[in-house]
Amino acid sequence: MTLLNKLVDRALHDPYMSGLLNKLEKQYASYFISGKVKIHNLTEKEYLDLLRFADILCRSEKYEARNIAYKIVSLLHVFYNDDQMFKLQAYNVLIKLGNFPSIRIVLGETKVKSDEVMLDQIIKETFQAAPGSNNVFTDTQYKLFEKMKDSNHFSFSGPTSFGKSFIFESFIKYLIEKKNGSDNIALLVPTRALINQVSTKLKNVINNNKYKILTKPMVPLLYKKNESKFIFVFTPERLIAYLSENNPVINYLLVDEAHKLLSETDTRAPLFYHALMIAKRKSINLYFSSPNVPNTDIFLQMVGNSVEETLSIKENSVAQNRFFIDCIQKRALYFSENGEENVLEYNGYASDPHTNLKNAINILGEKTPNIIYCNTKDDTIQYALEFSKTLQKRSNSELKELINLVENTMHEEYYLVDCLRKGVAYHFGGLPQRIREKIELLFQKKIIKNIFCTSTLLEGVNLPAKNIFILSNAIGLTKLSNGIWCTKIPIR
Numbered sequence: 001m002t003l004l005n006k007l008v009d010r011a012l013h014d015p016y017m018s019g020l021l022n023k024l025e026k027q028y029a030s031y032f033i034s035g036k037v038k039i040h041n042l043t044e045k046e047y048l049d050l051l052r053f054a055d056i057l058c059r060s061e062k063y064e065a066r067n068i069a070y071k072i073v074s075l076l077h078v079f080y081n082d083d084q085m086f087k088l089q090a091y092n093v094l095i096k097l098g099n100f101p102s103i104r105i106v107l108g109e110t111k112v113k114s115d116e117v118m119l120d121q122i123i124k125e126t127f128q129a130a131p132g133s134n135n136v137f138t139d140t141q142y143k144l145f146e147k148m149k150d151s152n153h154f155s156f157s158g159p160t161s162f163g164k165s166f167i168f169e170s171f172i173k174y175l176i177e178k179k180n181g182s183d184n185i186a187l188l189v190p191t192r193a194l195i196n197q198v199s200t201k202l203k204n205v206i207n208n209n210k211y212k213i214l215t216k217p218m219v220p221l222l223y224k225k226n227e228s229k230f231i232f233v234f235t236p237e238r239l240i241a242y243l244s245e246n247n248p249v250i251n252y253l254l255v256d257e258a259h260k261l262l263s264e265t266d267t268r269a270p271l272f273y274h275a276l277m278i279a280k281r282k283s284i285n286l287y288f289s290s291p292n293v294p295n296t297d298i299f300l301q302m303v304g305n306s307v308e309e310t311l312s313i314k315e316n317s318v319a320q321n322r323f324f325i326d327c328i329q330k331r332a333l334y335f336s337e338n339g340e341e342n343v344l345e346y347n348g349y350a351s352d353p354h355t356n357l358k359n360a361i362n363i364l365g366e367k368t369p370n371i372i373y374c375n376t377k378d379d380t381i382q383y384a385l386e387f388s389k390t391l392q393k394r395s396n397s398e399l400k401e402l403i404n405l406v407e408n409t410m411h412e413e414y415y416l417v418d419c420l421r422k423g424v425a426y427h428f429g430g431l432p433q434r435i436r437e438k439i440e441l442l443f444q445k446k447i448i449k450n451i452f453c454t455s456t457l458l459e460g461v462n463l464p465a466k467n468i469f470i471l472s473n474a475i476g477l478t479k480l481s482n483g484i485w486c487t488k489i490p491i492r
Contacts, residue, residue: 024072028079033344053069054093063140071337075319128141128142132177133170153285157290172202173206176206188276193429198256211228249282251284253286255286277303323364327353358386370450371463377428380427393422402438451465
């Protein structure tokens with residue numbers, strides 16, 4: 001065992017480090033949930049010791065150590081973001097983790113001088129550059145990408161923050177470059193809600209004029225005559241329809257949200273499986289992506305492929321902070337990195353559930369984009385309306401355009417306009433797709449700050465929300481699993 005490994009193991013099992021991290025987490029939780037001025041409860045020695053622990057842990061290959069290093073830096077940033085010592089040490093930690101997007105957040109416009117760290121950055125930016133873009137892979141993304149390049153099929157899983165879509169986009173660019181634009185590629189997504197989002201993103205990132213991006217299982221004759229190549233974005237139904245006809249051969253199929261194949265409650269899982277079996281019979285190379293599935297080889301087993309080409313990612317690229325507010329029992333908890341429940345002071349309790357929610361959003365998400373999950377359509381509309389009532393009307397040209405669209409295309413009894421005038425929206429499967437897409441776009445632009453939704457949004461679309469408030473621990477009549485529940489910020 002190397003000296004570094006010994007230091008990492010000692011740090012991971014050191015009660016002093018665990019105590020410091022708990023103290024830092026509590027300091028952040030108290031600030032976050034109270035909205036008070038940031039107070040440094042750490043002593044100078046404790047602060048410097050935390051930076052030293054982060055420096056040791058970030059050099060490890062163990063995901064547990066790297067996750068803790070990132071958690072320390074992300075929490076310290078809240079309180080010490082103006083301190084030059086913090087910026088230097090955080091810069092070093094983030095370079096060691098290969099987390100380049102976070103460097104811009106930590107440093108801002110500050111220029112930190114460290115020849116050793118800058119050399120590390122130059123090396124990683126050179127060797128870990130993503131194909132066809134100015135982005136750089138994190139260390140774990142790069143490890144995965146290199147494995148995928150050397151495989152005819154692959155299955156991987158990772159946290160929702162890992163950047164699975166980015167991996168697939170980069171892999172498509174690699175395939176186009178490696179094969180000189182000779183292969184057709186398809187992405188399989190579980191819902192129609194994702195088709196437009198994924199295809200729009202691909203049109204923005206794929207710059208090869210030879211490739212056409214299609215979402216319908218029919219290739220225009222003009223494209224066939226021009227010998228174009230294609231990137232398809234299909235649901236299982238559309239893939240089956242495409243493969244059932246005499247269409248151009250698909251060489252690679254990238255399967256997003258593959259865990260839907262294993263869902264006991266999703267009635268479309270057999271259809272998903274049927275589509276993949278047809279693809280397998282046509283000798284299409286299959287690549288699977290799923291969130292937090294430890295046995296990633298199961299997808300390869302299902303289609304009869306060898307199971308060696310897999311990777312389960314457990315390293316996080318964001319630090320999650322989890323809270324539970326019970327307005328019935330009047331108790332507030334935060335969950336520490338080691339899973340402990342810690343009591344917090346919270347002053348937002350009220351007798352009315354709508355007031356409870358409004359207080360929670362005002363305290364925890366006042367200046368940030370928020371998604372509020374309500375489960376049923378009726379609850380989604382009711383909570384959105386009640387939340388909007390006390391807000392001031394907003395004046396925004398894009399918001400007015402959306403309001404006009406809603407007024408001209410939807411039934412007069414829809415109350416969405418009342419919410420939109422206040423910069424609030426609701427989102428569920430029954431809304432026209434065009435309206436849903438406009439709401440998602442304005443949320444991405446931070447023109448709409450709060451979206452009340454059912455699982456249609458949570459499961460089908462990727463949006464940049466700072467907080468997720470969960471008002472129900474069920475999807476329809478089914479309880480949320482522990483995996484889903486623990487990665488959100490539950491508010492009752």
